[in-house]
Every structure is written in structure tokens, then in C-alpha cells.
Amino acid sequence: MVLMFIAMAVTVLAEELKPVQAPVAGIQTAAPAQATQAPTGEALSPHGGPGTRLRVREAGYPLAGGALLKEGMTQAPMNDNGPKGLNVHSPHSGREGEAPTALLKEGATQASMNDNGPKGLNVHSPHSGREGETLAAMPTEGATQAPLIDTGDTAWVLISSALVLLMTPGLAFFYGGMTGRKNVLGILMQCFTILCVISIQWVLFGYSLSFAPGNSFWGSLEWAGLKDVGFGPFKDYAATIPHQLFMVFQMMFAIITPALMIGAFAERMKFSAFLMFMVLWATFVYDPVCHWVWGIGGWLKGLGALDFAGGTVVHINAGAAALMVAVFIGTRKGGGHKAILPHNLPFTILGTALLWFGWFGFNAGSSLGANGLAVNAFVVTNTAAAAAGLSWALIDWIFNEKPTMLGMATGAVAGLVAITPAAGYVSAPSAIIIGVIVSILCYIAVTLIKPKFGYDDALDVFGVHCIGGVWGALATGLFASKAVNPAGADGLFFGNPKLFLVQLIATCITLAYSFVMSLVIYKIIDTAIGVRVKEKDELMGLDLTQHHENAYTIIE
Amino acid sequence: MKLIIAIIKPDRLEAVKQELYKADVNLITVNEVLGHGRQMGVTEVYRGIKEMGNLLRKIRLEIAVNENFVEPTINAVIKGAQTGNIGDGKIFVLDLVECIRIRTEERGGTAIG
Numbered sequence: 134m135v136l137m138f139i140a141m142a143v144t145v146l147a148e149e150l151k152p153v154q155a156p157v158a159g160i161q162t163a164a165p166a167q168a169t170q171a172p173t174g175e176a177l178s179p180h181g182g183p184g185t186r187l188r189v190r191e192a193g194y195p196l197a198g199g200a201l202l203k204e205g206m207t208q209a210p211m212n213d214n215g216p217k218g219l220n221v222h223s224p225h226s227g228r229e230g231e232a233p234t235a236l237l238k239e240g241a242t243q244a245s246m247n248d249n250g251p252k253g254l255n256v257h258s259p260h261s262g263r264e265g266e267t268l269a270a271m272p273t274e275g276a277t278q279a280p281l282i283d284t285g286d287t288a289w290v291l292i293s294s295a296l297v298l299l300m301t302p303g304l305a306f307f308y309g310g311m312t313g314r315k316n317v318l319g320i321l322m323q324c325f326t327i328l329c330v331i332s333i334q335w336v337l338f339g340y341s342l343s344f345a346p347g348n349s350f351w352g353s354l355e356w357a358g359l360k361d362v363g364f365g366p367f368k369d370y371a372a373t374i375p376h377q378l379f380m381v382f383q384m385m386f387a388i389i390t391p392a393l394m395i396g397a398f399a400e401r402m403k404f405s406a407f408l409m410f411m412v413l414w415a416t417f418v419y420d421p422v423c424h425w426v427w428g429i430g431g432w433l434k435g436l437g438a439l440d441f442a443g444g445t446v447v448h449i450n451a452g453a454a455a456l457m458v459a460v461f462i463g464t465r466k467g468g469g470h471k472a473i474l475p476h477n478l479p480f481t482i483l484g485t486a487l488l489w490f491g492w493f494g495f496n497a498g499s500s501l502g503a504n505g506l507a508v509n510a511f512v513v514t515n516t517a518a519a520a521a522g523l524s525w526a527l528i529d530w531i532f533n534e535k536p537t538m539l540g541m542a543t544g545a546v547a548g549l550v551a552i553t554p555a556a557g558y559v560s561a562p563s564a565i566i567i568g569v570i571v572s573i574l575c576y577i578a579v580t581l582i583k584p585k586f587g588y589d590d591a592l593d594v595f596g597v598h599c600i601g602g603v604w605g606a607l608a609t610g611l612f613a614s615k616a617v618n619p620a621g622a623d624g625l626f627f628g629n630p631k632l633f634l635v636q637l638i639a640t641c642i643t644l645a646y647s648f649v650m651s652l653v654i655y656k657i658i659d660t661a662i663g664v665r666v667k668e669k670d671e672l673m674g675l676d677l678t679q680h681h682e683n684a685y686t687i688i689e
Numbered sequence: 690m691k692l693i694i695a696i697i698k699p700d701r702l703e704a705v706k707q708e709l710y711k712a713d714v715n716l717i718t719v720n721e722v723l724g725h726g727r728q729m730g731v732t733e734v735y736r737g738i739k740e741m742g743n744l745l746r747k748i749r750l751e752i753a754v755n756e757n758f759v760e761p762t763i764n765a766v767i768k769g770a771q772t773g774n775i776g777d778g779k780i781f782v783l784d785l786v787e788c789i790r791i792r793t794e795e796r797g798g799t800a801i802g
Contacts, residue, residue, distance in 0.1 A: 315746075466700075669774075672700040673731075681734040687723055687746070 282366060283373035286502040290374050290382050293498025296491045297385035301328050301392050303487025307546070308396045310480025311473050311539075311592050315674025316400040317480075317684045323407060327392045330408070331415055335384040342420040344370065344383065349432040351421040369429050371501040382498060383423075389495075390419050390447045396592030397455030398462050401671050404679040406664040413654045414454060418647055422450050426639070438639035439613060439621055439632070441510065442499035444554025444605040445643045452599020453644050454651035456590060461655055462664055464589035466671050473592065478539060485542040489518055492549045496556040509617055510556035513564035514549065520568025521548025528576050543579075543597060544572040550601035551608060558613035558621040567608045571601050603640055610636030690785035690801060691759050695750040696724065697770040697778040702748045705769030709752070712761040716802075718751040747778065753785055755798050 305324035309317045331339065341356035356362050359380065367376035391411045402410075425433040426446050433445075440446060475481060496514040500507035525544025526536040551571035552564055559567065578596035590596060610633030613624035623629040658664055665671075670678035677683060697705055702719065709717060723744035733740040754762050763780055771777055790800040 672698070677731050677733070681732050683733060687721060688744075 281373060282375060283502070286371075286373040286504075287375065287378060289503035289507065290371075290378050290498055290501055293494035294378070294382045294385055296494025297382070297389065297498065298328075298491075300385075300488050300491035300495065301325075301389050303484045303491055304389065304392055304395075305484065306480045307484025307488060307542075308399065308481075308592050310477040310482075310484060311396075311475045312399050313474065313674065314476040314685055315676055317476065317676065318680055318682050319404075319675030320395060320399060322404070322680055323395045324392050326408065327395075327411055328388055330411060331388045331391065332384060334412060334415055335380075335387050339387055339415060339420055340380050340383065342416065343387070343423040344380075344428050346429050347424070349425070349430050349435070351424045352428055370427075373502060379501065382501075383427075386443055386447060386495075387415060387419055387423070390443075390451045391415055393448070393451040393598055394455040394458065394594055397459040397590045397594040399591040400465050400675060401462060401665055402458075403662070403664060403666050404675075406658050406662055409658050409662070410458075410654060410664070413658070414651065417654065418454065418650045419446070419450065422446050422643055422646065433639045433642065436639065437622065437632070437635050439558055439609050439636065440554045440606065440639070441557035441609075442496045442553045444550070444602045444609070445639055448550045448553060448598045448602030449606065449640060449643045450602075450647045452595050452597075452602055453647035455594035456588065456599060457648055457651040458655055459590040459595065460588045461652070461659075464587070465591060466668055473539075475539065482538060482542055485545055488546060489549060492518070492553075496553060500557060506557055506618060509560075512561050513556050513559055514552050516561045516564040517552035517568035517571075518545045518548040520565045521545055521551065521572045522568075524548075524569040524572035525576060528572060543575070543593070547571045547575040547597050547601040550598055551605035553602070554605045555609040555612060558609055558618050558624075560612075560614060560617050563608075563612035563614075567605065567612065570608075571604050574604050575600050599644075603644075606636050606640045607633065610634070690788060690798065691754055691756065692783040692785045693750075693752045693754060693759070693762050693766070694781040694783065695752070695766045695770070695778065696722070696747050696780075697750065697766070698772070698776060699746050699748050701770040701772070701777075705750065705766055708765035708769040709762065712758075712765040714752060714754065714758060714762050714765065716752070720749040720751070722747050722749045745776070753788055753801050755801055 301324055305321045308324070309320040312320050336359055338354060338357045340359070340362065341354050342352045345352035345354070345356040347353035347355075359377065362376050362380050364375040364377055366372050366374060367379065370376070371379045391414055394414075398407075423446050425431040426438065426440050427434065433440075438445070492514055493511055497507040497511035500510055522541045522545035525547070526541040529540040530536040548568040548571055551567050552559075555564075555567060575593075575597050578600040579593045583590060583593070583596060609624065611625045612627075613621050613632060614627045615621060615623050616627075622632045625633040655664065666675065666678065695705070699721070706717070709715070724747050725744050730741065730745065750766070752762055759782065763782070766780055787796065788798075788800045789796050793800075
């Protein structure tokens, strides 16, 4: 199993960082010079600018290879793990490090080729003991000043980031299938727009506002433009992976959160207003709340609130804002249907599947390491989704005669939402209870509460994400157990009522803040440019009127 | 016997259906069609290339009725579909020569209802 994992990590890293193969070759043939022929440019990781490339290609590897040759040579070729040991040299980390002098001497011959040379070295990772014997010599050489990157953790979080990214297009299909044919592109476009816009916002200042050291309300602009967000680890957030990897993992969360809201105001928001709303919302709602819960000095974090993967930050936050917008933008015109009339349920199911798949990155990735905690999160995520999917289908069967596909899919998503804050703190049996109950609560919200109040939360963002998120946050206060995660806390059912109270406070505060701020932002934009499309445009559909495109042809 | 064909805006279908139910007309056939009348078409742009004046989506209703239901049906469609804007659609009334219910092989007026 371990071997398989290592093999996977190697493949992934090799994919991500093609040049890694060069030093392997160099070592096996005992000819470090070969590394200078390493694949260049395009093959390299997207992180590296030309400067990085140069260092990686000409300096870091030959030098690292040289060190290995001298220190670890005897073992490397004999051991089939040998070459794998090499991916402990991560080109990411090289940049900021000081030159470890011991290695400078060791590798002086190669280093003389390039003045940047020695910097490649503090990338040696002790690799959490696993390959410790094989590579024992290396860390002792350079380890004194070296930040410790764990390649297993790094590989897992890299994969997880990609998994979470896939959730946003997944969500687009989940929602897109549920809308009418004339609005499906509008939904897909909004999801993709958020993907593009927040990716940029996050790099420019979003990450800094959320995570840079600041006050207890939000971060600062210290890390704007990713200044000082480098390839070494930042211990307060993730001690074993590059800081920039933590940043990009968090970016995916910042992207999907506003995207969740789209379902609430589907089929009637002006694209320009939508764009403004999302940028302002991400900056003034998501970034602060994210800082409160996860940032250094965040005040909800200080309170002791547990939120493993974003129940409050992501789901409650987005769900509450979604309700606000749905209430104030008003009900959809035309058709006069009460129910959602999905134009393509298979899209919705495809989207659900992508969400479920991506959620493993969302939750298990939030352990920020390839470890037992990640496994726990993985298992409870799957368990809760399954329990909730079944539960909703069963409710449908009992109350509406037949189990429905949309019901099961909705239940599964609700289960995923509910387990999100709890994933790192609860056991699998608790996950079943959390999953079964979330479907009941969300079903009530969607079928009883929504019609009673008459707000048009078109695709039930509030009913599923906010209600599910609130239940998840409270369930964490009930079911959390130190037996699962010693770094967590015990919940009410494990003898600690205080946690439940803290969870409740954190939930209410997030709800209140998101309600108020979303409303303020909504009103500002409504006053400035108007949020809703013209009735004529709404009836014709957003695809044609907002984007001049048609999703489907009737006659070619 | 008459065959009433109505071309309406897609978003008026639900309202028209409700009006027809009120007039006790329950048997209708609905089609999605494309057409354009005198109003502007739509602009579509794909990779920068404009497609102008495309056809608009419409709903086509076919309703076969006995003589005494002709006026109520027409009124119901008008009530449901009229917005006063260009593009509300049209109603055509045709003579219907024969009508046969497949299940029972009934013919004429009894087959229609």
C-alpha cells in the first residue's frame, strides 16, 4: 500500500515537475552533467518563472544529485526505492533557502557552474521517516536550516487542490441541469466566471486578506500578489507542504464558495451585476470569515470553534448570502411553475458525481497531509454522502410514492455539506447519523419552509447548503471526538457541552455577518446598476440575452 | 369540427393551459417550433462570428374541438397568451374533416371530446 502510494506520488510529481526525471537519470548513470539536458520551459511546473527554471535545471539538481551520489550512492541503485527518494528534491522550495554550507562544499564542483546553485538544497525532506534509512545521510547534511517539505503530503495536497477545482465545473453541471434550457449557459458561464475571477482575486489580494497576519477581523495586504508566499512551508498553516501550495488549495475553496450561491438567483441576474457582486462578496464576506475561522489570530478560531473543511466558511456563508439575494431579487417570472423543472437531470447527476469525487479533495485534503486524518475524512465524507443520499430517497419514497434521482442526488450533496466541518473530528458511525439527519432537515427546508415563505431560492442553495452547513457545524459540536483527532475537541455526546455552544455561536455569527454584508453589497449594486435583468430578457432566457448564445439547437 | 392551431410565446404556455382548463378544453397537443414574424430576431455570437436574425422559439398548440367549443378555446388562448407586445403569436382555425379515436374507433364529434 505504502509502495503504491509512493509510486503514485512519484508519478504525480513527475507529471507536475517533469525535470525531476533528469536528476534521476543523472544519478543512475552517475553523470550529473546530464541534468543540464533536463526538459525545459513548458514541461516545468506552472509555478516557476524562467528564473526558477534556470536554477532548477542547472543548479539544484546536479548539485543535489552530486550530494546524493556521494552520500547515498551505495543505496540508491540497489534499492528500488532509490530513485523515488529523489522526488524529495522539490524545485519549489529552493528559492528562499539559505545555502547550507555543508552542501556547498560537497557539491562545490557543480555549484561553480552557477551562482544560484546551492539554493536548490534546502529541499531535502526527511520524508516523515518513511525513507529515512535510505536517505539518512542527506537530511543531516542540509537539515539544520532546511524547512521540511514532506513529499507525500505535498503530492496529496496538490491532487486535492485539483480535485476541489473540479467541483466548480461539477457544480455548474449540477445547477445547469436543474435550470431551463434557455438558462443553462448562464449558469455554466457564472460558475466559470467565478473560477476565473476569484483565481485572480486570490493571487492579487484575496489570499493575503484571508491568511496574512493581521488583526482578528481580517488579514493584511502583506502577502498581496503572493509576496513572501514561497515554496517553503509556513508552519502556522501547514508545516510540511510549500506555503504556495497551501495558498492554491485555499484558492479552490474561495472559488467554489461564491459559486454555490448561483443556484439561488438562477435565471434572473444581470451578468454585470453578478460580476460585481461576486468580487465584492469574495472580498468583504468570504475573505474576512475565512480569516476568522482559519487565519492567524482569527477570532472564531480563538474561540475554539471547529471547522475542518469549511462548513461555516463555505456552506453557511454562501447559503446565507444566497437566501438574501433570492429574497431581494424576487421570484422568477414566467412559466408559473412551482417546482424546479430540470431540463437535463443527467447533467445534474453528472455534476453530483463530480462534486462527490471532488469533495474527497475538499475534506480529506483539508488534513493538509497524506495521513490517517485524511483517511478518516475520506471515509466519513463518503459515508455521510451515502447515508444522506439514501435517506433523501427514502423520504421521497415514503412521502411522494417513488424514490427520485434528483432527490438522491440532492441528499448526497446535503450529506457532503454536513460532513464538511466534521470530517476531521467524527467517526464513521457518527457520519451515518449526520448524513441521515441532514436529509430530513434539508427536505423540510426545501419542501415546507420555502413554499411557506415564498422566496424563490431557485435551486435550493439555502435549503441544502445553509441548512446542511448549520447542521454540520452543530453536529460537529455533538459528535466530535478526541479519539478521532486529538487536535480537535470532544463534543456534547462525548462529555463536552462547551464545544456545542461554541459551534452554535460561530454559526450564528457567520449567519448574521453573511446576511447583513450580502444585503449591503446587494443594495449597493442594485442602486448603482440594477441587479435584475429586464423582464423581456428573463423570458427569453439568459443564454441569449446575456451571452448571445444558445445551448441547444432545435433545427440546425 | 374545427382544428385550432395557436402559435404562442413559450413562457405563455402555462397561462394558456390554465385558461384552457377553465374553458373545459383538456385535450391539446403541444410542439416546440421555430419561427419568425415581423419582430426582430436574435443575435448570437460564436467565437466572434455573428449570427443575425435567427428564428425564435415558439410553442405550437393543436386543439381539435366541436363547433360549440371554438369560441371558448379561442378566447382562452387569447386570454393566456396576450401581452400586447409584438410576437404574441397567432391563432389559425381550420375545418376538420374527420376525427377517429383509435382505441374505440369512434368517429366525429364524440371522438373529439
